[in-house]
Amino acid sequence: MSVAVGSFMVFAASQIGTPGPANLALMATGARYGLKPALPFVAGVALGKQLVIWPMGFGLLALSEQVPWLFETLKWVSAAYICWLAWRVANLRLSVGDAAGPPPGFAAGLIVHPLNPKAWAMITAGFTQFVGPGTSALQATATIAICLLLCQIVLHPIWTFGGERIARVVAGRKSEQILMWVLAGLTIASVGYVLFGGGKA
Numbered sequence: 001m002s003v004a005v006g007s008f009m010v011f012a013a014s015q016i017g018t019p020g021p022a023n024l025a026l027m028a029t030g031a032r033y034g035l036k037p038a039l040p041f042v043a044g045v046a047l048g049k050q051l052v053i054w055p056m057g058f059g060l061l062a063l064s065e066q067v068p069w070l071f072e073t074l075k076w077v078s079a080a081y082i083c084w085l086a087w088r089v090a091n092l093r094l095s096v097g098d099a100a101g102p103p104p105g106f107a108a109g110l111i112v113h114p115l116n117p118k119a120w121a122m123i124t125a126g127f128t129q130f131v132g133p134g135t136s137a138l139q140a141t142a143t144i145a146i147c148l149l150l151c152q153i154v155l156h157p158i159w160t161f162g163g164e165r166i167a168r169v170v171a172g173r174k175s176e177q178i179l180m181w182v183l184a185g186l187t188i189a190s191v192g193y194v195l196f197g198g199g200k201a
Helices: 005-016 021-033 035-048 050-066 068-090 106-110 117-129 137-170 175-196
Strands: none
Touching: 005 117, 005 137, 021 035, 021 117, 021 137, 021 175, 035 050, 035 106, 035 137, 050 117, 050 137, 068 175, 117 137, 137 175
């Protein structure tokens, strides 16, 4: 058996392309620093999802059935971290190219998806809904990892660039604070949907 690649790519694109904690962090970073300075952070976010995919593919899902409280705890810790990031976004002020301090780097991007409940839910759905019975762990994990990375390479920079474009329009205006609070609110709402809304990603 194998992975339903076509169907999974549609699913992956729909999830990676829609608002969530990672995309909103990318948008906020692009808004604050611009696309080019944010590229190391973008690369870290994209590759950070691999830190979730491979352990899950090689037994983490089985462990979650044996120690469910551990994963429940991790889920709430992750949600708290993303909400803290949202609070920081809410208090950012936009000034592309004139930001105080350096932009977040590659290492900061790496930890976004391991602490992102949407990423965990999305990857779990990939393994449970698009992998045929009898597929080897290596084949399933490699296929899901490549599909998600391809989608991220295309879509994550778009979110970051979108943040930069928006910042150039609203920076220094009254609408700036409203925008940052809306982005923060959407981030928290996306986490809440994953935790309480029954969403798969």
